[in-house]
Amino acid sequence: MPVNKNIIIIRKKLDKLDASLLEIIKKRTKLVDLVIQNKNFKKDIVDRKRISIILNNIKKKSKRKKIDHLITNKIWKTMIRAFIDYEYRNFKKKK
Numbered sequence: 513m514p515v516n517k518n519i520i521i522i523r524k525k526l527d528k529l530d531a532s533l534l535e536i537i538k539k540r541t542k543l544v545d546l547v548i549q550n551k552n553f554k555k556d557i558v559d560r561k562r563i564s565i566i567l568n569n570i571k572k573k574s575k576r577k578k579i580d581h582l583i584t585n586k587i588w589k590t591m592i593r594a595f596i597d598y599e600y601r602n603f604k605k606k607k
Contacts (some may be wrong), residue, residue: 544595548602557599563592 551557570588574581 540595541598544598545602548599548604551599551603554600554603557603558596566592 567585567588570584571581574584
């Protein structure tokens with residue numbers, strides 16, 4: 513079954529958007545690196561209060577922007593888990 517030409521055009525736009533998201537993730541990673549440098553103990557990596565605040569803010573902003581908040585919630589939860597994992601893998605004890 514041939515792919516609709518409109519779908520091809522839309523997919524190219526999605527690919528461009530994905531490239532932009534990768535740049536944003538790169539910038540976010542650099543900021544997380546700075547956070548890691550400022551934490552003294554591994555036990556400081558997970559901040560449940562901060563996570564709760566982030567997810568509540570994302571929900572409010574999503575609703576305001578008329579974005580399905582279930583999608584953004586899943587994306588942010590996944591991203592937070594991924595960066596927590598990144599922090600654990602990159603945490604170095606201070607001397």
